[in-house]
Amino acid sequence: MLFQIDEFKQAKRIGLYLSMDGKEIDTLPILRHCLQNGKQCFVPRYSPNNPMMEMLQIKSWQDYEQMPIEPKYRIKQPSLNDDDDSIKRIDALKSNGLDLILVPGVAFTRTGLRLGHGKGYYDRWLNECRRLSQTIEHYHYPMTIGLAFSQQIIDELPVNEFDVQIDRILYCQ
Template identity: 40%
Template sequence: MAALRAAKQALRKEIKRRVAALSGEEKQRQSVVVSQKLFRHPKYVSCKQIAVFVSMDDEVSTEEIIKDVFKQGKRCFIPRYESSSNHMDMLKLNSLQDIETMPLTSWNIRQPAEDDNSREEALAAGGLDLILMPGLGFDRSGNRLGRGKGFYDTYLERCMKHPKGKPYTIALAFKEQLCQEIPVDDNDVLIDEVLYEDDE
């Protein structure tokens, strides 16, 4: 276990360094390429209920994706992380403007307030068809390196107990986040697909 943890930590550092070296323009450019790939993806086209992460600076930007979700008339859910645990809910977003009124977390992303109980949680609202996954690093086999809190792994376990079953999962990545191989253990949930700018 200790060896695995150390390997993950070293890799997290390395990927953070690679992503930090990207200019804002380059991150934006790759975000557009990845968003366009998503918009053509059959799982995205057919999904009705989708969970989207609100992106941080070192992640593929999801702003255009959230806009498109509303344009297409899909139902959008975004994460609310509980900082004191590894518990996360996916709460319904009413509009793009809705995000702007939400409080900022210590990670500098907006999310529904802790005491905001007016929003539907995705699993209580019929479950999800698709989850867009953040992460620090990915390999081509669908292994994901998160930030170490286990929010998504725990949430996917809850999804698996839902009558609808596990939603399809797509990670959005800069090509700099792709690794040969991510060290994983049994708790790490595989991702169905990683979208990034490849040489097509």
């Protein structure tokens, strides 16, 4: 379904989360598809000392496979440098942003409200994208798509002023 969406087809720079086993929609087939089709792919890097995640570019499937597993979340995470350690990875926020970002969540509403994992990484990152899109010419806010299992879709969620509403939710019925 995702691959048929016009915004996905047209996107050149895509951010996507790397899924936690069984708890989230598996994004590895999406990552592989994007890399095989020449899209620039950016994945999150979390740091315990920094409340703002980075979305760093990975250039190939081999680059993904060589990424170390972050022990706290048990997901792969890019190092600050590329796979052969020769250059610093490209950070999406510092290089004109993204066209589209796939956003994880514990729960979603059909109207785009999202309950994350409680650290606020994506909300902070998307709020910074919004700020940059309002202050820097040619910097645009990405389309946001949440991927969910049907049991993650609920009617209502509590929100606050920092929560970012997602543009579109895709889930199996």
